[in-house]
Amino acid sequence: MAISITQFASDSNLLNTPLWDKQSEILEEFWAGNYAIAVWALGRRSGKTLMSAIVATYCATMLADEYKRHLRPGEKFYIISVANTIDQAKIALQGVKDLINGSPILKPLIVRETTDTLELRNGAVFRALTASSRSGRGMACPLLIFDELAHAVDTEAGNAAGSSLYQALSPSVAQFGKIGKILLLSSPWIQSGIFWDLYKQAASGNFAHMQVVQAPTWEVNTTISAEFLEQEKARDPELFKVEYGAQFTGNIAAFIDNQLVDAAINSDRGLLPPLNKFNGTYYLALDPAKGGRDAYTACIVHYDGELVVVDQFHQFAPTWGDGKKTQVAVSLVEDWILEQHKAYGFASVVLDQYNSSSTIQRLSGRVKIRELTWTASSKTEAYSKLRELFNGGSIELYPHPKANGQIKNLTVTYRPNGTWGVSGGTGAAVDDYPSALAGAVLMATNRINKQQIIPAKSYRTW
Structure with missing residues (x-):
């Protein structure tokens, strides 16, 4: 030739x-x-x-x-x-x-x-x-x-x-x-x-x-x-191995290393009371129960510098049902949101699209409340940010065995088209706390960065 x-x-x-x-x-x-x-x-x-x-x-x-x-x-x-x-x-x-x-x-x-x-x-x-x-x-x-x-x-x-x-x-x-x-x-x-x-x-x-x-x-x-590669690796070490390290991965892997979850837990504290210096910078996200099988959970977070602090996880107790399929009274949830808002002065409250439209409409004149539509895109963005915070040591949890256990049990499934999905496993009430946490992190991070949350609707009328 x-x-x-x-x-x-x-x-x-x-x-x-x-x-x-x-x-x-x-x-x-x-x-x-x-x-x-x-x-x-x-x-x-x-x-x-x-x-x-x-x-x-x-x-x-x-x-x-x-x-x-x-x-x-x-x-x-x-x-x-x-x-x-x-x-x-x-x-x-x-x-x-x-x-x-x-x-x-x-x-x-x-x-x-x-x-x-x-x-x-x-x-x-x-x-x-x-x-x-x-x-x-x-x-x-x-x-x-x-x-x-x-x-x-x-x-x-x-x-x-x-x-x-x-x-x-x-x-x-x-x-x-x-x-x-x-x-x-x-x-x-x-x-x-x-x-x-x-x-x-x-x-x-x-x-x-x-x-x-x-x-x-x-x-x-x-x-x-080398600086760029280190930044990419810090953002997501597992994905870095695949995308830049050219390593094939198994279909399913732990979403967040359990050691990182343990490192994020501040064992010297419990629920944090609202502090005046953070008033107006707290974010509340709720993960409504779907069909009575899942837990109805909530999560409050705030930024302290570059650190996302989880102030409290909360689970609403079912108040009615037939013993097999119990439900949370929506009115009690709404009363709790208003009570917490008086104490924390939320910058925003976010609920997902399931079983929450009535609550959004009723509270829209009293709280800045938003609906987060969980799609493949928004869920990927929220959980990507959550994993990035754990990988960077930029999130603080407190001892809460159920919530932290669900975070540790999260798995990521890599799909052939280059996307991935996060799950807490099969059955009911397996990832309700992480879902509320991911929603709160997404809201707080996007607001701090002055980005538009995707996709969401604002219902503030005052």
Whole structure:
């Protein structure tokens, strides 16, 4: 081959894009080893999109004549990049467009550009597809790139979507024999799904046609600062291992390390009385019981400098029911809120959307009260902040066996699409205290930072 891929990337008349040492090493190994499949598990900000764009451009231009030997006269060949969303797909294609448009030698090859294609005079067509698309079937495709395959899902198939997509499109390279290649690149996620399965196969060493690379961000991107990495690690050590450390994780893990919960407990105090100097800076959040099975809980917090102090947890006692399904009298809850407001002077009171609309309406003229709609987005934000506080030693609890026990029992489930959910387990009354605490933390933090709580409605009328 006349020119190597790293020379192709760095040549000022071609791509004029010098690579980091580790990037060059990965790309050179891919071509020198004549691999048919490459599995790159790389940390965030490792330049994965750029690397895939360089591979795509190299194949479309330097290998075009070799590909044409496997085509009918006049037949086009397709370089397909598959991403999880349309925006991500366009970013991947834009990377190729930018490289070619910036090259004095390659730019004249462009025949046509659209939002999802780029066509060259030599018969190469770059095509961007989303993970839910099946339109790539049947194309003559010497190079197939899967971007962030570890996170590939669709609405119906869940984690199986990545597998079904791979099975549907991978035969497209077969007609090109040994020069047909599949590139799978992603930041790792959970230990399941097609990316994990292919990673295990490649890492086993039993498949000579498969290249495997696993590298943390700082090993690839030497320009990233140690300070930035330390900040990210302090915010969420477990997520840091996955996103930047390039480590696969189990589906379920403890949400907050029990030692961090113990370290946050101030054993020398109990409930804190309201203090005048904090009047107007206290926040109350309530987690109403749903259907009589859960506990109706409340949590009061305030900021003391950078420290979030939990002043008190409270659980409302059921007052009526048939013994099997008891209920809390809403009027007693409302009386308690007003009584506490007189003492603490709440900056705000927040209730979630369950069983609380009547209370919100009745108290809206007397207390600044807000409704927090728990969605995947707002819950993730609230619990992310809660975990960040524990990780940073910036929250103070007091001895409350039930509340602290529920916090310790929280688990996080990592989903194949890159999201995660928090749960206290199965059954009733397993995470009522943490839910109230997360709501209070979200309200207090957003108000301190002068951010709009998401999504919430204000009912203050005075």
